[in-house]
Structures are given as structure tokens and as C-alpha cells.
Amino acid sequence: MAYETIIVEVDDEVATITLNRPDALNALNSQLLGELSQALAEVDASDKVRCIIVTGSAKAFAAGADIKEMSEKSFVEMFLGDYFGTASDAIGRVRKPVIAAVSGYALGGGCELAMMCDFIIASDTAKFGQPEINLGVIAGIGGTQRLTRYVGKSKSMDMHLTGRFMDAEEAERAGLVSRVVPAKQLMDEAHQAAAKIAEKSVLATMAAKQAVNRAYETTLTEGLMAERSLFQSLFATEDQKEGMAAFLEKRTAQFRDR
Numbered sequence: 444m445a446y447e448t449i450i451v452e453v454d455d456e457v458a459t460i461t462l463n464r465p466d467a468l469n470a471l472n473s474q475l476l477g478e479l480s481q482a483l484a485e486v487d488a489s490d491k492v493r494c495i496i497v498t499g500s501a502k503a504f505a506a507g508a509d510i511k512e513m514s515e516k517s518f519v520e521m522f523l524g525d526y527f528g529t530a531s532d533a534i535g536r537v538r539k540p541v542i543a544a545v546s547g548y549a550l551g552g553g554c555e556l557a558m559m560c561d562f563i564i565a566s567d568t569a570k571f572g573q574p575e576i577n578l579g580v581i582a583g584i585g586g587t588q589r590l591t592r593y594v595g596k597s598k599s600m601d602m603h604l605t606g607r608f609m610d611a612e613e614a615e616r617a618g619l620v621s622r623v624v625p626a627k628q629l630m631d632e633a634h635q636a637a638a639k640i641a642e643k644s645v646l647a648t649m650a651a652k653q654a655v656n657r658a659y660e661t662t663l664t665e666g667l668m669a670e671r672s673l674f675q676s677l678f679a680t681e682d683q684k685e686g687m688a689a690f691l692e693k694r695t696a697q698f699r700d701r
């Protein structure tokens with residue numbers, strides 16, 4: 444399918460989706476959110492794709508929801524249209540691992556989109572923020588909930604109430620991002636991480652994603668039970684037999700996703 448606001452490339456089992464509205468610093472409008480949702484569903488369903496990268500440009504991952512598109516909307520239009528909620532739900536349905544590769548601004552909805560991905564690799568130029576307060580609103584697609592879970596109440600309150608930006612170093616220290624690399628190496632690093640993930644059994648990577656996500660949805664006891672069931676169920680797979688046999692035979696495992 445031809446897209447106008449994103450670029451989708453599939454290479455060596457890794458799909459890279461690049462947000463592509465350079466004139467608006469990749470601001471998230473309804474078209475981009477619709478295209479992103481559709482592209483994610485397509486690559487998630489593809490037999491070839493084993494890991495997904497979402498990225499933007501050197502200057503901006505995404506500078507937030509499109510303020511021009513939003514500014515004149517009424518409550519009724521926002522409530523009935525709900526294009527942000529629809530996109531957020533679509534991203535939440537992706538079962539394969541999704542890496543956000545963030546350079547430059549990840550603000551408002553851009554920060555929220557990065558946090559919807561499974562983990563964030565940031566360039567040293569990355570700037571994260573929830574500046575919606577400056578526009579007379581608040582975060583609307585998970586910022587107050589996810590940022591608080593990821594960096595704690597104090598820093599999350601600080602970000603949401605003052606609207607200040609957090610640089611990559613602070614974001615790594617706070618646990619928002621998993622690694623920070625020099626800007627020029629960002630995509631290499633993201634592709635290397637994706638390639639590492641793509642080597643594994645997709646059954647195991649999907650189970651790992653599902654189990655880690657339970658940690659944010661439920662009690663410790665329920666989460667531990669969910670993890671245990673997923674762990675035990677992997678013993679029904681050929682890939683578990685292959686992975687353990689390969690270790691014992693001192694060779695590389697050949698996973699077949701069975």
C-alpha cells in the first residue's frame with residue numbers, strides 16, 4: 444500500500460517505519476496516525492517480519508499531535524473522531540517487538556508514541572517532553588500514565604506541569620530509554636538490536652513482550668502467574684527443544700517459529 448506520510452521498508456526480517464512529514468517536524472495528524480496504524484498491522488501480520496523499528500528524522504521523531512489540525516476542534520469532534528485513541532489501540536495490538544529509534548524532538552504525542560513502543564533507543568540529540576500544558580491541555584494518549592510508570596511520579600509531574608524537555612542523558616538516567624548513542628549511529632544501533640531480536644524464535648520474543656507488558660497491567664502475583672504460564676507453554680514448541688539442544692551441542696540454534 445502506498446503511504447504519503449510514512450515510509451515503510453522491510454529488509455532482512457526487520458520492518459522500518461519512518462514518520463515523514465518533514466515540514467511539520469513529523470507532527471501526528473489523522474492521516475499519519477491512520478497510515479501508521481495500518482502499516483503496523485500489515486508488518487505485524489507479515490510472515491517475513493520479526494521486529495519493527497519506528498523512527499523519525501534527525502531533527503524530530505515527532506513534535507507532537509498536529510496543532511494546526513487540532514486547534515479548531517470541538518469536544519464533540521474530538522470525542523466522536525477519537526483518531527488518537529484509535530491509533531493508540533492499533534499500536535497496542537502489535538504483538539511483535541517494536542523499537543522506537545528517537546532523534547531530536549519527541550514531544551507530546553511524539554513522546555507518547557515512543558513510549559507505546561517496547562523500548563526506546565535514543566540519539567544523544569533526543570529531547571523528550573510533554574509540553575501540552577503550554578497549549579492549555581494535557582497529554583491525551585498515555586503520557587500521564589506511561590511516563591509516570593516509567594520515570595516515577597516526581598519527574599513525571601515535573602514534565603507535565605512545567606512542560607520542560609528532558610535530554611537523552613536524563614532520559615536514560617530516569618529509565619525512559621534503554622540506550623543512548625551518538626546521533627550518527629542511531630539507525631545502525633536500532634538495526635543491530637532489531638537483527639538480534641530477529642535471530643530468536645518469534646514465539647519466544649512475542650511471549651517475552653507479552654509477559655513484560657503484564658508488569659504494567661496487573662498485580663505482581665498475577666504477573667508472575669502469567670509469566671509462569673507463558674514460560675511453561677514454550678516447552679510445547681520445537682524452538683525450545685532446538686534452542687536447548689543447540690546450547691548443549693555448542694552450535695547456533697536454527698529457530699523455525701514452531
Ligand code: CO8
Binds near residue numbers: 508552
Ligand atoms: N503541530 C503542527 N505543526 C508543528 C508542530 C506540531 N506539534 N510542531 C512543529 N510544527 C511545525 C511548525 O509550525 C513549523 O511549521 P511552519 O514552518 O509552517 O511554521 C515547523 O513545524 C517547524 O517548527 P518550528 O519552526 O517551530 O521549529 P523550531 O526548531 O523553532 O522549534 C519545536 C521546534 C520546539 C519542536 C517547536 O516546533 C514546538 O514547540 N512544537 C510544538 C511542540 C508541542 O507543543 N507538542 C505538543 C502538541 S499537543 C500533543 O501532542 C497532544 C497529544 C495528545 C492528543 C490526544 C487527543 C485526544
